[in-house]
Amino acid sequence: MLLCILQLAYSVPVSKYKKVKGLYFDKTAQVEQLQNTLANQRLSQSRTSLDDSEYMTRFQRLDGATTNLAFNIRKDWRTIPPWLTQYVNQDALKIGKQEMTAVGRACITKFLVDEVFNRTFHPGLETELSLSLKTIEQNIRRFSPALNNQEESDALTAKVVQWRLATLEGLRDVLNSPASEENKEQFKRVATTNLSAGLLSFLQEPVPAGIEDSAHMIVELAISIASNLPLESRDISIVYPMPGDMLQLAIMKVEAGIPPLENPGTETTSEADAASTGSGDKDDGSKEEKSLDGKNRKEKTKSGMLSAMMGGSSSSATSKKSTSSQAGETSNEGKKGSVEDGAQKVRLAGFVGVEVRGRQMLVKAPVWTVS
Numbered sequence: 001m002l003l004c005i006l007q008l009a010y011s012v013p014v015s016k017y018k019k020v021k022g023l024y025f026d027k028t029a030q031v032e033q034l035q036n037t038l039a040n041q042r043l044s045q046s047r048t049s050l051d052d053s054e055y056m057t058r059f060q061r062l063d064g065a066t067t068n069l070a071f072n073i074r075k076d077w078r079t080i081p082p083w084l085t086q087y088v089n090q091d092a093l094k095i096g097k098q099e100m101t102a103v104g105r106a107c108i109t110k111f112l113v114d115e116v117f118n119r120t121f122h123p124g125l126e127t128e129l130s131l132s133l134k135t136i137e138q139n140i141r142r143f144s145p146a147l148n149n150q151e152e153s154d155a156l157t158a159k160v161v162q163w164r165l166a167t168l169e170g171l172r173d174v175l176n177s178p179a180s181e182e183n184k185e186q187f188k189r190v191a192t193t194n195l196s197a198g199l200l201s202f203l204q205e206p207v208p209a210g211i212e213d214s215a216h217m218i219v220e221l222a223i224s225i226a227s228n229l230p231l232e233s234r235d236i237s238i239v240y241p242m243p244g245d246m247l248q249l250a251i252m253k254v255e256a257g258i259p260p261l262e263n264p265g266t267e268t269t270s271e272a273d274a275a276s277t278g279s280g281d282k283d284d285g286s287k288e289e290k291s292l293d294g295k296n297r298k299e300k301t302k303s304g305m306l307s308a309m310m311g312g313s314s315s316s317a318t319s320k321k322s323t324s325s326q327a328g329e330t331s332n333e334g335k336k337g338s339v340e341d342g343a344q345k346v347r348l349a350g351f352v353g354v355e356v357r358g359r360q361m362l363v364k365a366p367v368w369t370v371s
Contacts, residue, residue, distance in 0.1 A: 063350075090263045105350040239251055240352050246344075
């Protein structure tokens with residue numbers, strides 16, 4: 001009798017143990033299956049067009065080509081672009097040395113940001129389609145709710161990346177067609193022409209030789225980078241600090257070697273009128289866009305890019321907002337030329353900063369500060 005009672009008492013925990021054991025291994029198998037599914041999904045979405053070192057190398061080449069052209073034309077400037085006037089000494093044109101090299105680097109880099117990196121979703125697409133898709137990509141981030149922590153920032157980045165990869169998947173037939181290379185070459189020719197024209201409009205006559213060849217090399221390097229950026233499963237951000245932005249050492253590195261800002265120039269009436277006229281011409285041209293033939297459309301694009309280099313176009317304002325939002329200061333505040341509360345402000349930026357969002361800086365933007 002006692003033995004039967006013991007056997008019955010023993011069988012109850014054994015039965016419960018078997019049930020718990022079964023549930024444990026069932027749940028473990030489910031967890032492993034879920035982990036494998038997530039891993040496979042991440043692998044399928046993980047795409048790296050170029051590794052970090054290759055991006056750093058390509059941006060260094062672009063910086064070198066930009067600096068080389070800026071150095072070659074440092075003595076040939078006729079006037080300072082209006083958006084830089086308050087940050088350049090009045091005698092810089094006459095001296096034509098390091099300060100004008102910095103001006104050249106700033107002008108060329110701003111053109112690349114405004115008219116290449118911020119205006120093309122992929123250079124292999126037709127220009128208007130590429131611009132529209134790039135605007136959508138920027139608007140996803142621009143109109144998102146305020147980010148309160150790193151998790152929300154990572155979630156927004158994932159949202160942008162997923163949209164971009166899905167869009168590229170739908171455009172695969174276009175990007176793999178012969179028309180893609182034609183679109184890229186056309187974009188390259190237009191950008192080269194407008195970069196050359198934008199620089200020549202501020203240079204003395206006779207114009208120095210070799211500008212178009214140097215511009216072609218710079219644009220080719222920039223478009224090579226722009227062709228790889230949308231293929232990434234990570235979000236690579238290109239930041240260009242504007243004059244007057246607050247100095248942020250996390251994304252910028254302070255340069256030396258140019259004279260301090262002691263007698264800044266003032267924007268003359270003629271220069272202001274020229275900038276206003278250029279902006280007005282662009283607005284008038286946009287109203288007649290539908291009636292223009294191919295030749296007039298090309299001239300309109302050229303005018304817009306020239307206006308962008310002068311800092312007077314609406315697209316430049318939008319680009320400034322997207323590329324320098326981390327700084328959060330306007331150029332009007334920068335015109336005071338002073339250091340407030342011990343915080344330094346950007347005077348000129350010689351090149352872009354490149355960041356893998358949420359991970360690391362690949363390239364810090366070289367800047368000169370208002371001292």
